[in-house]
Amino acid sequence: MQKDPEGPVPISYIHVFHKEYPRFKKVDLPTIDYSDSEFETALDYRESTRSFSDDPLKLEHLSKVLQTCRIVDPNRNPERRTYPSGGARFPVELYVICYNVENLPRGVYHYNIRNRNLEVLLEKDLNTRRRELISEYLDNPAASIFLTTVLPRSEIKYGHKGYTYSFIEAGHIGQNMQIACVELGIGCCSVSGFVDDTVSELLDLVEDEFPIYSICIGNR
Numbered sequence: 001m002q003k004d005p006e007g008p009v010p011i012s013y014i015h016v017f018h019k020e021y022p023r024f025k026k027v028d029l030p031t032i033d034y035s036d037s038e039f040e041t042a043l044d045y046r047e048s049t050r051s052f053s054d055d056p057l058k059l060e061h062l063s064k065v066l067q068t069c070r071i072v073d074p075n076r077n078p079e080r081r082t083y084p085s086g087g088a089r090f091p092v093e094l095y096v097i098c099y100n101v102e103n104l105p106r107g108v109y110h111y112n113i114r115n116r117n118l119e120v121l122l123e124k125d126l127n128t129r130r131r132e133l134i135s136e137y138l139d140n141p142a143a144s145i146f147l148t149t150v151l152p153r154s155e156i157k158y159g160h161k162g163y164t165y166s167f168i169e170a171g172h173i174g175q176n177m178q179i180a181c182v183e184l185g186i187g188c189c190s191v192s193g194f195v196d197d198t199v200s201e202l203l204d205l206v207e208d209e210f211p212i213y214s215i216c217i218g219n220r
């Protein structure tokens with residue numbers, strides 16, 4: 001049956017389930033005092049922001065979020081990064097679409113993880129394409145960080161599981177970025193509701209590289 005997009009949200013979309021085994025024995029876990037740890041506090045404060053202010057995002061803040069993805073030890077074999085990757089194949093690449101960042105022209109950039117800089121792919125105001133890039137649920141983010149997978153990097157070792165491993169890697173990267181945003185006091189929201197073809201076109205992706213995830217960030 002076709003769903004009415006304007007109709008009421010089905011209860012099955014709202015109710016959150018979790019499993020329980022009421023009749024089974026339990027093992028109590030030690031009580032933890034989360035207030036002692038900045039990391040745990042940051043986890044507690046993580047949430048999605050969908051409405052962003054007109055305040056331009058500081059370039060330094062964009063840089064800090066991107067650099068949660070970095071090579072820590074290039075001399076280790078395989079190199080050590082801040083996030084795990086299935087078989088150290090590192091299929092995920094990062095791009096930025098800038099809408100409103102201080103001292104960064106609007107446009108499309110590739111984040112070069114080795115040099116920790118942005119490579120300019122397209123200098124263009126893409127505000128009119130926001131709906132295709134950030135979904136209809138978000139209002140006014142300052143930048144979208146797109147995560148793509150160069151699938152053959154992983155497929156050559158893991159076959160069709162390369163796709164799954166790319167998603168897992170993207171999830172690790174996304175969580176690091178979300179926690180960095182809490183620490184910086186800026187808003188962020190994971191987005192998968194973008195138009196894949198539009199993103200592929202604007203990022204100038206060639207075959208075998210696909211957009212899989214994005215993190216929108218900005219001041220609240």
Ligand SMILES: Cc1cc2nc3c(=O)[nH]c(=O)nc-3n(C[C@H](O)[C@H](O)[C@H](O)COP(=O)(O)O)c2cc1C
Pocket residue numbers: 046047048049050135137138189190191192193194
């Ligand atoms: C894979 C993934 C895709 C998501 N895509 C979207 C999206 O397209 N639009 C959106 O508004 N939120 C999106 N979200 C955010 C979720 O809606 C949000 O995490 C969830 O409602 C829980 O809210 P919280 O993050 O504030 O705890 C996505 C989250 C994940 C993990």
